[in-house]
Amino acid sequence: MVLAVVVLVKCQKSAVFPEEQYDDRLSGGDETVFSATSTAFGNMFPGLTGYDIHVHQLGDAVFGQTFVTAPAPIHNGLGTIFNNTSCTNCHHNDGIGLPTAGELQSSLLMRISLPGEDAHGGPVPVPSYGVQLQDKAVFGKQPECKVNISYDYKTYSFADGETYELRSPTYTLSNLYTPISGSYLLSPRLAPPMFGLGLLEAVPESEITALQDANDANGDGIKGRANYVWDGATNSRKLGRFGWKANTASILSQVAGAFNQDMGITTSVMPVENSFGQAQYDGLKDDPELPDSLLNAVKFYAQTLGVPARRNTTDATIKRGLQLFVLAKCVNCHKQTLTTGVNIAMPAMSNQVIHPYTDMLLHDMGPGLADNRPDFLAGGRDWRTAALWGVGLFEIVNNPGYYLHDGRARTLTEAIMWHGGEASQSTAYFSNLPKSDRDAVLKFLKSL
Amino acid sequence: MISMKNRIITLFGAVALVAAGCSKGTKVAPNNDATLEGQILVDFPANLANPNYLDIETKAGIMKDAITAFIATPTDANLKAAQDAWKNTRAAWESCEGYLFGPVEDFNYDPTMDTWPVNKVDLDAVLASSSALTVSDIDNLEFSLKGFHAIEYVIFGVGGSKKAAQVTDREKTYLASLTQSLYNTTKQLVNSWDPSQSGNFTVQVTTAGKGSARFAKRVDFFKALVGSMADICGEVADSKMHDPFAAQDSTLDESQFSHNSVTDFTNNIKGISNAYLSSYNGASGHSLSELVKSKNASLDAKLQTQMAAAVAAFSLLNGTTFEKAIYDNKDKVTQIQAAIHTLQATLEGDLTTFVETNIKD
Numbered sequence: 001m002v003l004a005v006v007v008l009v010k011c012q013k014s015a016v017f018p019e020e021q022y023d024d025r026l027s028g029g030d031e032t033v034f035s036a037t038s039t040a041f042g043n044m045f046p047g048l049t050g051y052d053i054h055v056h057q058l059g060d061a062v063f064g065q066t067f068v069t070a071p072a073p074i075h076n077g078l079g080t081i082f083n084n085t086s087c088t089n090c091h092h093n094d095g096i097g098l099p100t101a102g103e104l105q106s107s108l109l110m111r112i113s114l115p116g117e118d119a120h121g122g123p124v125p126v127p128s129y130g131v132q133l134q135d136k137a138v139f140g141k142q143p144e145c146k147v148n149i150s151y152d153y154k155t156y157s158f159a160d161g162e163t164y165e166l167r168s169p170t171y172t173l174s175n176l177y178t179p180i181s182g183s184y185l186l187s188p189r190l191a192p193p194m195f196g197l198g199l200l201e202a203v204p205e206s207e208i209t210a211l212q213d214a215n216d217a218n219g220d221g222i223k224g225r226a227n228y229v230w231d232g233a234t235n236s237r238k239l240g241r242f243g244w245k246a247n248t249a250s251i252l253s254q255v256a257g258a259f260n261q262d263m264g265i266t267t268s269v270m271p272v273e274n275s276f277g278q279a280q281y282d283g284l285k286d287d288p289e290l291p292d293s294l295l296n297a298v299k300f301y302a303q304t305l306g307v308p309a310r311r312n313t314t315d316a317t318i319k320r321g322l323q324l325f326v327l328a329k330c331v332n333c334h335k336q337t338l339t340t341g342v343n344i345a346m347p348a349m350s351n352q353v354i355h356p357y358t359d360m361l362l363h364d365m366g367p368g369l370a371d372n373r374p375d376f377l378a379g380g381r382d383w384r385t386a387a388l389w390g391v392g393l394f395e396i397v398n399n400p401g402y403y404l405h406d407g408r409a410r411t412l413t414e415a416i417m418w419h420g421g422e423a424s425q426s427t428a429y430f431s432n433l434p435k436s437d438r439d440a441v442l443k444f445l446k447s448l
Numbered sequence: 449m450i451s452m453k454n455r456i457i458t459l460f461g462a463v464a465l466v467a468a469g470c471s472k473g474t475k476v477a478p479n480n481d482a483t484l485e486g487q488i489l490v491d492f493p494a495n496l497a498n499p500n501y502l503d504i505e506t507k508a509g510i511m512k513d514a515i516t517a518f519i520a521t522p523t524d525a526n527l528k529a530a531q532d533a534w535k536n537t538r539a540a541w542e543s544c545e546g547y548l549f550g551p552v553e554d555f556n557y558d559p560t561m562d563t564w565p566v567n568k569v570d571l572d573a574v575l576a577s578s579s580a581l582t583v584s585d586i587d588n589l590e591f592s593l594k595g596f597h598a599i600e601y602v603i604f605g606v607g608g609s610k611k612a613a614q615v616t617d618r619e620k621t622y623l624a625s626l627t628q629s630l631y632n633t634t635k636q637l638v639n640s641w642d643p644s645q646s647g648n649f650t651v652q653v654t655t656a657g658k659g660s661a662r663f664a665k666r667v668d669f670f671k672a673l674v675g676s677m678a679d680i681c682g683e684v685a686d687s688k689m690h691d692p693f694a695a696q697d698s699t700l701d702e703s704q705f706s707h708n709s710v711t712d713f714t715n716n717i718k719g720i721s722n723a724y725l726s727s728y729n730g731a732s733g734h735s736l737s738e739l740v741k742s743k744n745a746s747l748d749a750k751l752q753t754q755m756a757a758a759v760a761a762f763s764l765l766n767g768t769t770f771e772k773a774i775y776d777n778k779d780k781v782t783q784i785q786a787a788i789h790t791l792q793a794t795l796e797g798d799l800t801t802f803v804e805t806n807i808k809d
Contacts, residue, residue, distance in 0.1 A: 036664060037672040038549060061687050064560070066592050068567035073699040074691070075565060084592055091555070104591065105556055138568040139593075140577070311664075397663060399554050 005126025005390035027389040027448070028196055029340070029352030040308040040393050041094040041195045047348035048304055052212055059301025062294050063087040063094075069138045077289025079264040080141040080273075080280045081134035083109045087298070090191035090262065094305060095397040096189030099407025101147035102135045108406060109133070109262060110147050110171065112184055113373060114243055120230035120237070122247075122376050128178050128278055132261045141280045146175040147188075151408075156417065156423055159432040164417060168368075169408050173381025177279070185373035188406040189244055192398075193390060195212045195250050197242065198303030200356060200387065201351045205239045211335065211359045222332045224361035226385070229376040232257075233269045244405040246362055246384035247377040255299045261292055267295045296437035304348070308390050310355075310447050324437055326382075328429040333385040333422070335359040357388035357448065366420020369404065391444035412445050415439075456676035474498035475528030476643050479654040483668050484739050485807060491726045492673070494531050497641050499728045500544045505634040507537040511599075511794035512627040519620045527612040529602055535708055538596060539697040542702035542712045543728075546719020547681075549676045550649045551664075553641035564702050566601050574622070581621050586629040597703075600627050634718070653807050658808050667807040673736065674799050676721045681758075681792035684716050685785040689770070698771035714762045718786065720795075721755040740799070743806060747798055754791040761787040 026032045028073040033043040043058045066086045067078040083106070084090050090097045096232055097107020110133045113123035125131050129144060131240035137143045149169040158164065170255040171186055178289040186265030214225050231249035233256065238249035248254045256269035266287040275281045311320055325331060343350040372380035383405060391412070403410075403415035419427045430438060476494040479486055511533035518526040541562065544552070552558050567576075571593055577587070586594050602619050604610055643650045644669035649662075663669040688709070692700035703709045722728055726735035741748035761784040765773050773781055 035671065035675075037668050037675065038662070039672070039675055057682070057686065066563045066565075066590075068565055068592050069569035072565065072568060078567070085592065089559070092556075104560075104588075136590075139573045189664075217726075221555065293451065396664075399662070 011297055012035050018088050023312045024312050024355060025356045026200055026353075027310055029354045031199060031304075031306045031348060032309045033306035034309050036308065036311055036393060036396065038093055038397050038399075039304065041193055041390060041397050043195075043306045043308075045198075045304045045348045050306070050371075051105060052300070052348075054236045054300070054358050055300045056304050058294070059297035059299070063301055065090075066305075067265060070282065070284055070289060075266040077286065078266065079136075079138040079275075080282050081137045081144060081275050081278075082264040083132075083134055083136060083262045085263065087258070091194050093397045094194040096193050096394055096402055097398075097407065099149070099190055101149060102143075108147070108418075109189055109191075110135070110173075111187040111189060112376075113362055114182070114184055117374075122230050126184055130261075131272060132274070134261075134264065134274060137280060138398055141437045143175070144177050144280075145173045148172045148174055149188075157282075157437075158438065160435055162435060164413055166414055166417060167408055167410070169406060171179070185371075187245075187371040187373040187375070190402065190405060190407040192244070192386075193394075194302055195305040195388060196307040196354075197254075197305070198349050199249055199307065199340055199352060200241060200338075200360065201303065202343060202346075202352070203338045203354075204341040207237065207338060207341075208360045209243075211361060219325040220329060220394065221425055222329065222363065224333065224359055224363055224385075225377065225382075227362055227377045228361075240376060240378075241360055244373075244383055244386075245378035246360065247378060251302050252295075252299045255302055256295060258296070259298075265289050266422070268292050269295065283430075297414065302309075307354070307356075308393055311392070312385075312447050314400065315443075315447070317440045318444045318447045320437070320448075321440035321442070324430075324433065324441050325444055328426045328441075330423075330426050331357075333361070333363055334388050335385075355389060357391075358385040361385060363423070364421035365423060368420045370417055371405075387427050388445065388448050390448060392448040412442055416441075429434065454740065460497050474502065474643065476654060479658065484734060484742065486658065487652050487734035488726060488736060488739060489656050489666065489669065491735065492723075493641060493643070493653050493724045495731050496722055496728045497544075497547070497550075497653075497731040498638075498643070498650065499731065500540065500722070501634070501638045504537065504540040505631070505638045505730070506633040507533070507540050508627070508631040511537045512631045512806050515603075515623050517625045518615075518622060520687065522615060522620070524612045524613045527603065527610070527615065530758075531706065531735055532602060534596070535706065535711070537708075538703070538708060538714050541596070542715035543719035543722060545716050546721070547673060547676045547723040548680065548681050549672045550652070550682055552637060555636070555640065557633055557637045557640075558590045561595040561630055562597070563593065563595055564597050566597045566599065567592035568601070569743055571598060571601065575616070581618075581625050583625045583628045583632070586663055587632075588624045594629055596630070596776060597705075599623065599630065600624070600703065600705045600708075606705060608705055608707050609720075665807075665809055667803060667809065670736065670803045670807050671800070673723060674795060674803055677723050678792055679797040680716050680720060681788050685788040685792070688713060688780075689781065689785055692770070693774045693778075696774060698774060700775070704771055707769040707771060710762055710765055710768075710773075713770075713784075714759060717755070717758045717791075719750075720791070721759070724751065724755065739806070740802060744802060746804060747794075751791075751794055751799060754787075754794055757792045758784075758787040 030047050031045040065075050066077045069078050070076040098105050098106045100106040101108045101448050112126050112133050114130050116124045118124050124129050133141050133144050135147050150170050153167050155163050155165050182278040209226050212224050214223055216223050220286055226235055227246035229247055229249055231253055233253045240246035242248040242254045256267045259265040260270035266289045268288050270280040271287045291419055336353055340349055340352045362378050362384055365382045365383045408413035416430055416432040476490050514530040514533040518530045602623055621757040639645050640651050653661045656669040657666035688702050700710050703712050724737050726733050737748055764780040
């Protein structure tokens with residue numbers, strides 16, 4: 001038995017990073033940036049040149065800009081109902097958001113839908129509300145509702161007796177501007193980090209679908225399915241890549257969707273106000289409010305933010321943590337290495353070996369994390385494997401930093417212990433480790 | 449060439465001056481790091497960040513009192529005093545934008561106080577309404593309805609020609625709460641760095657590389673510092689100056705109501721120099737400049753020259769407001785932008801390389 005374990009360790013160790021996968025510090029391949037400060041998530045691809053730099057900077061400026069009520073000479077079109085007034089108010093420092101709702105710096109929004117599927121297999125809009133709740137409004141207009149968050153705190157123990165606390169959120173709505181008849185489904189979503197998105201978009205669909213194991217043919221207890229979603233930008237069914245449930249196909253759709261749903265700003269991709277048909281509608285004939293040049297600049301900005309390099313990768317404890325991360329089967333979903341496709345038009349992100357620690361697939365994460373609101377092929381317990389690159393910098397970039405789809409986890413330990421469903425075996429493995437090994441896993445995660 | 453002894457005395461004098469000048473004191477505990485890098489980590493918060501933030505608070509307090517005086521006696525002279533107090537507070541604030549990192553960004557003190565543009569549609573609607581305007585109501589308003597530019601809009605008015613008689617009672621109520629709210633924010637900003645407060649950011653800086661949660665290595669602090677100095681160059685030349693200039697539209701100009709933009713820009717660039725010299729209001733200590741000079745005197749000279757040139761470039765406008773200059777002095781606006789770009793290139797190039805090469809831990 002001892003021999004078997006040793007062999008297993010050795011075998012797994014050699015699989016940690018095969019030599020052909022390059023330097024394991026280069027999380028973003030050529031588009032890795034060497035920064036561990038609070039601005040680590042906001043650096044452009046080092047490989048950008050010429051006019052691309054100008055477009056990135058233009059997008060950066062718009063990303064940081066507060067929008068105001070129309071009509072106004074610049075940055076107009078906010079609302080009338082919205083979740084926040086600028087991109088950066090949710091994506092602080094291009095990072096993860098703050099899990100509060102309705103306040104100035106809140107980064108949590110609430111999706112809503114009726115049970116069932118729409119014509120494209122997606123969530124069914126709630127009459128007079130749509131598929132997202134806007135809990136703020138310009139002066140004189142009524143927000144759709146107030147989102148209330150309360151937490152229930154419980155203490156648990158690792159196998160060795162050390163305790164940890166988890167907080168379970170409960171979400172309720174109050175101050176509805178108009179009643180909702182019948183039952184509805186809610187899903188909270190926290191603003192995610194912005195970097196590395198262009199690289200994830202450039203991973204070929206075939207590489208992602210090849211990782212699927214819907215029937216668990218390899219018997220590791222872990223499945224993995226791609227989401228296929230309706231993409232409004234192209235009016236077609238596409239592989240879902242972005243959003244906490246892989247519910248969005250492209251960065252363009254994600255950016256246009258955020259402008260429209262989160263800020264109330266119309267674009268050519270989504271030219272209808274989020275309040276159209278509602279009492280709050282502004283009735284102005286000014287759509288699209290954001291010109292294509294700026295929409296594309298913000299899309300390009302989101303596409304070309306470099307990935308922070310790993311730190312201290314030769315540290316013995318961190319190497320030990322990585323081995324344990326592999327042995328716990330965390331890597332079976334948090335896939336270390338992907339390769340982007342060849343793209344002659346965009347050499348910066350062409351054929352890059354990247355280390356995002358995600359398989360881009362949906363996994364059943366158990367009842368604890370479930371929102372019980374399907375989103376295309378993602379079921380109520382499914383979430384897309386979160387990319388872990390940069391996760392070790394959340395504390396620095398987004399002091400103190402929150403984790404998981406709704407920011408319920410306040411530390412990496414809590415985030416690990418929330419994993420259920422297909423990840424239950426990994427959580428149990430972690431829980432049974434001696435403290436020094438748990439700390440090694442955490443130290444490894446902090447090196448990402 | 450100043451002797452070492454004299455230099456130490458000068459430095460002691462400077463520190464004493466700062467300590468005497470601050471009512472709350474900004475005594476920063478030593479960090480047991482005798483290297484020059486370690487001394488900079490102490491002197492940056494002691495001689496620049498803390499005194500600069502304290503100065504903003506003091507001046508915001510004077511502005512708040514000036515508004516109170518104006519409301520009690522609404523004369524043109526008292527309105528002018530309030531406008532001057534706004535400009536003075538603004539000067540201290542704009543110079544701290546030369547190094548925007550830490551709590552000012554983490555806790556959004558910057559957007560709370562200095563969001564632009566104001567939401568004119570909503571602001572006019574607020575003033576036309578009868579909604580409550582207590583300080584806590586202001587705190588709940590969106591950033592674009594408060595802070596420097598909301599105050600500016602009300603006390604200077606469009607075109608900057610507001611007279612005391614034009615300020616309505618409703619505007620006075622709004623102003624009283626706006627200036628109190630801004631003052632409260634400056635107080636929070638001061639406390640966030642105050643070495644005597646728990647969880648203060650000064651300790652994060654002084655212990656960089658030696659236990660600081662924020663700066664795992666000392667080089668992380670220096671990179672954050674240099675990065676913020678370079679960022680404000682881009683912000684001034686490529687955004688604040690560029691947007692109204694390229695669009696030939698002075699309504700896109702940031703401090704358009706007060707016509708204070710050129711002063712704003714100048715103070716932003718002076719803030720870079722302050723950051724480089726760990727200096728505020730003449731008091732200075734161990735600085736990044738000293739470190740650069742000790743290893744690469746020509747780079748230090750180049751940086752100092754370029755900083756001075758970027759500041760001096762604004763005098764090309766000869767007092768013309770930026771609102772006019774974008775139409776009448778296009779060549780000079782371009783020259784100023786070029787001077788800032790030159791500095792930015794050195795900060796992002798040579799100085800960043802210097803920091804990465806010379807500070808390893």
